[in-house]
């Protein structure tokens with residue numbers, strides 16, 4: 001079941017579509033990543049989903065059970081959160097809860113548990129000014145959870161962090177997704193692969209690849225053969241073009257990269273090919289393309 005569906009969601013700035021007819025389906029109970037390079041339209045999309053920014057056209061449809069003020073159902077951590085560095089972590093979460101419309105008593109009651117969950121119990125009475133980047137992001141996540149949202153939206157929660165902070169926040173997300181649906185943006189496929197079930201890869205405001213991560217990984221994992229010869233192989237490589245097990249071919253002077261359907265059949269054919277042997281094979285290597293290759297290809 002989809003928690004949020006968008007239909008041809010579009011945002012136009014000065015005549016240019018920063019988000020261009022995007023159809024998303026954010027499912028309940030899973031973690032979804034919005035993946036794309038700088039300027040792809042991730043923040044703009046998230047801002048429209050949270051209601052912080054008006055859409056130019058299209059629709060955003062919430063599950064019927066969550067009608068009314070959508071802020072009640074969404075917890076949000078922006079890409080560049082602003083913290084009052086003179087407050088303590090504890091004061092900040094209580095203050096955020098009150099801003100979000102819950103009473104001070106309730107906010108105080110919840111804050112302890114939330115700060116324990118994000119691993120900040122020992123530092124809750126310290127001023128935010130002394131927090132590391134990872135601690136601030138974890139505080140931001142605690143703040144976003146104070147009103148028990150159905151969906152937690154995190155805009156690039158790990159991009160600005162060092163490897164330790166990154167690890168802390170990714171581990172926290174793995175724990176949180178057991179209870180709350182998560183939608184987060186990133187420009188790093190590896191982050192998505194660590195915590196997500198579903199991904200949408202966007203580029204220039206459009207969805208270019210989408211689906212279940214495991215299925216996509218399987219689909220794009222194809223055997224690849226790299227060949228290098230002493231003599232130029234470009235004209236010989238033309239003879240491969242119509243072979244049915246060939247998926248993709250790239251020849252450059254003495255180097256050839258081919259992606260194939262069945263590695264055994266391809267290896268047998270190539271190593272026994274007299275035309276190729278006559279060019280003096282210098283190297284022959286077998287590897288696998290991955291979703292990362294596809295991601296680099298579609299986003300470059």
Ligand SMILES: Nc1ncnc2c1ncn2[C@@H]1O[C@H](COP(=O)(O)OP(=O)(O)OP(=O)(O)O)[C@@H](O)[C@H]1O
Pocket residue numbers: 013014018036037038039040041042043044045079187
């Ligand atoms: N308020 C605005 N006014 C005009 N143009 C904007 C505005 N906000 C975003 N844009 C443009 O819309 C496009 C998408 O920006 P957006 O911030 O959504 O990308 P992003 O995927 O979040 O990038 P990043 O990875 O850098 O955070 C960019 O070309 C950006 O310059």
Ligand SMILES: [Mg+2]
Pocket residue numbers: 042043044079155156
């Ligand atoms: Mg952004």
